[in-house]
Amino acid sequence: MKTINEYKQTLSAHKILLMACLSAVLGLAGCEKEGTAEKAGPKIDQAAEKAEQKIEQAADRAEQKIDAAKESLDRQAGRAGDYIEGKTDASKEALEKTQQNVDQATENAEKKLESAKESVTEKAQxxxxxxxxxxxxxxxxxxxxxxxxxxxxxxxxxxxxxxxxxxxxxxxxxxxxxxxxxxxxxxxxxxxxxxxxxxxxxxxx
CATH class of the missing domain: 3.30.1340.30 (Histidine-containing Protein; Chain: A;)
Structure with a gap:
């Protein structure tokens, strides 16, 4: 997937290319004779108008792609955040369960030790x-x-x-x-x- 910077660079390249084409057309028109220049005037206007339309279309497409890329990045960031949050919750639950098991084992060991002490005391008596x-x-x-x-x-x-x-x-x-x-x-x-x-x-x- 292209990054936002790549889309911006592509848009700039299109603008430069269209400006170069427009300059070439204007240069050629200046070299023609007066009668030919009069005929070339409307063509130059049309070429300029088409160039402007293409620039606007390219800008719109680039902007749409940039917006789509932003949305995609936001979705991926959201999924990553949900994944991390889910893993964090699972880790907390596992830690709490482990702590409960440790507490239960400690309590059982203390009960057995106390029972053993009582048994030894009774036998000794x-x-x-x-x-x-x-x-x-x-x-x-x-x-x-x-x-x-x-x-x-x-x-x-x-x-x-x-x-x-x-x-x-x-x-x-x-x-x-x-x-x-x-x-x-x-x-x-x-x-x-x-x-x-x-x-x-x-x-x-």
């Missing part, structure tokens, strides 16, 4: 309680075995969350009371439940 209960059970059993009066009895000791349960058979209520008191005096014991029973005495012959 459970393990600690199990260890504490085992230690309490061992200390209560050791205390019962070290007692000269109670060591001869088979007393079972279980501990759950610091609550001690005694079971088995002893020979008197006094033994039950002593076993309960001994278990209660051990560190970290919260309570003592006695399931001890007094075994029946065997009659002598």
């Amino acid at each position: 459970t393990a600690g309680e199990y260890i504490d209960d085992s230690v309490i059970t061992m200390k209560v059993k050791a205390a019962l075995l070290n007692d000269p009066f109670l060591k001869s009895f088979q007393i079972e000791v279980t501990t759950v969350n610091g609550a001690v349960r005694l079971s088995g058979a002893v020979e008197s209520e006094q033994s039950i009371g002593k076993a309960v008191a001994l278990a209660s005096s051990q560190p970290n014991v919260k309570s003592v439940q006695s399931d001890l029973v007094v075994k029946a005495s065997t009659p002598s012959n």
Whole structure:
């Protein structure tokens, strides 16, 4: 497609060519005899009028082409602007979507981390309680075995969350009371439940 400058240059060239032709015609007319000059006068006028019409027509065509070129450039600029705007909007949407995905992934990761912390804490507490209960059970059993009066009895000791349960058979209520008191005096014991029973005495012959 020709540019606007090219159309302007073409129009100028046409004007120069027509002026040159007109000058040549006038020069030839001056060299003719007087009678011939009188005849040439109307022809010169007609040639000048035709030249002027051609110049005006060429100018009109050039102006139309210039206007068409301007409209074409405006349309192309408009399409380019729409294309750029569309790409910009698409880029913004993609960026916003990416940001949403990042936020969602971060939130999910934080939830999983918090859940893992809670799970580890619970397991640690459970393990600690199990260890504490085992230690309490061992200390209560050791205390019962070290007692000269109670060591001869088979007393079972279980501990759950610091609550001690005694079971088995002893020979008197006094033994039950002593076993309960001994278990209660051990560190970290919260309570003592006695399931001890007094075994029946065997009659002598």
